[in-house]
Amino acid sequence: MAKVALVTGVSRYLGGLYARRLSAEPGIERILGVDVVPPRHSIGRAEFVRADIRNPMIGRIMNQAQVDTVVHMNVIATPKDTGGRVAQKEINVIGTMQLLAACQKASTVERLVVKSSAAVYGSSPRDPAMFAEDMNAKSTPRTGFGKDSIEVEGYVRGFSRRRPDVEITMLRLANVVGPQIRTAVTDYFGLALIPVPLGYDARMQFLHEDDAVAALVTATTGPSVGIVNVAGEGFLTLLQCLAIVRRxxxxxxxxxxxxxxxxxxxxxxxxxxxxQVAFLAFGRGLDTTRMHKVLSFEPRYTTRAAFESFARGLRPVxxxxxxxxxxxxxxxxxxxxxxxxxxxxxxxxxxxxxx
Structure with a gap:
């Protein structure tokens, strides 16, 4: 059970929401919320620490606070949120490398929880109907967030070999949607005129923002489970999504x-x-058996319910x-x-x- 947790990316929407939810866990004695800018939203009882995970100072923070659990939420999906693709890659890849280097040296660290993404599976016409956690991408993402996520997971696996005593959980989240969160997918479905690949009707799975946070809290407070896909039950096709948003x-x-x-x-x-274009054309399916049986997590929202919750918050066309x-x-x-x-x-x- 985590007692002193360090959470990265608390100034972003999902990181702040996670910090507030974790604050409600009575077994967590102290929460440190780390980011480069102060959060504009509440982070519960988490103590904000202004620090860059790319700076070795993060290691001193871990040692001084006797951190036993690190939750890495600062893997950024959208480059426009960081000032461009170069900054996004530096935060995602270099930031993860430095954070793991600090975790390796911190003897008090016992658990690492990483918010990963189903983007590691890519999207291609050769994909299986459902990706299980032990499957690899048929067409490996070569650019963007998908490539970053693969590199991040590679560094985490390397860390696990160097520190086998540290419990590791990585949640591969389906595309997160909801009434408040802004992602590349929600921005796309919010366009006034939506371009769609002609002749394609991809299958998609979504995860409500509340369920994403609940799954991460479960991964933090429950037993270590390794790699787990997390998605709402069921599928929507691209054309069904477009009918729901009425664009x-x-x-x-x-x-x-x-x-x-x-x-x-x-x-x-x-x-x-x-x-993103490949995802819209070919879609992606996740096998969530481990989510139910190993993580023991049941999303409150199905894929359809999650997307409808997002669509209700859209402005009129x-x-x-x-x-x-x-x-x-x-x-x-x-x-x-x-x-x-x-x-x-x-x-x-x-x-x-x-x-």
């Missing part, structure tokens, strides 16, 4: 999705990376966007044929919509 849709040939994605990304409205969709039908037809002019026409429409 106008622009079907886009997969070959032009990257062009459209770059325009949307430059607008600052959503992160539209190559791995911008008036007139339906007409924009009608205006680009000819451009889509040209792009379907593979003509460069069609793809360029679609791109021009999005440049006008998202200047």
């Amino acid at each position: 106008p849709v622009l079907p886009v040939p997969l070959m032009t999705a990257g062009v459209i994605g770059n325009i949307v990304k430059r607008s600052g409205l959503a992160d539209f990376s190559p791995d 911008v008036p007139g966007v339906e007409e924009v969709g009608d205006a680009v039908s000819g451009a889509v037809s040209g792009a379907v044929s593979g003509a460069e002019s069609g793809a360029a026409a679609v791109a021009r429409v999005f440049e006008r919509l998202y200047p």
Whole structure:
């Protein structure tokens, strides 16, 4: 049972929510919340410590506080939240390396809990219907958050070999949605006009923000369980999701999705990376048997209920966007044929919509 916990990333929404929930656990004597900027939200009874996990000072904090449990929440999924892809990778990869180096030297550390992601499985047409924890990606993510998550997990496995006495739990969370959290997926489904890969209807699983935090608290206070997939029960297809959010849709040939994605990304409205495009086309399924039997965790929200909770918090669609969709039908037809002019026409429409 954890007594003194150090939590990274408490100034981010999910990290702050986790700190507040952990504060309600009577067995936790002290909680240190670490981040580079002070949180704007409540972090419960956690003590905020302004520190960068990329700095060796984090090791001194662990030793002085006699930390026995480290919860790593500061693996960032969206580059626009950090000032760009370079900063995101440095925080995710270099930050994790330095944090684990500090954990290795801290003799008091007995447990490490890591918020990982189902993005480690990637998305490809060769994927199995369900990924179990012992399966590897059929097409390994080569860029972005998915690649970072694979590297983070690799460093954690290396740490476990150097410190076999430390209990380790890694939760591979499905895409987290909810009424408050902002992620690449929620930004995408909140667009006024949503580009979708033409001819694809990917299966998706979601995890409600409350369930994500509850699972992490269970991993912190319960027995160590290794690697576990965490997702809400059931699936939604991409078209079902679009029907729930009630947004106008622009079907886009997969070959032009990257062009459209770059325009949307430059607008600052959503992160539209190559791995995000692949997820929208091919989806991903998680086997949650270990979540039920080993972690002993039951999400309150199904995949559909989690997504509907998110959709209820969306602002109404911008008036007139339906007409924009009608205006680009000819451009889509040209792009379907593979003509460069069609793809360029679609791109021009999005440049006008998202200047």
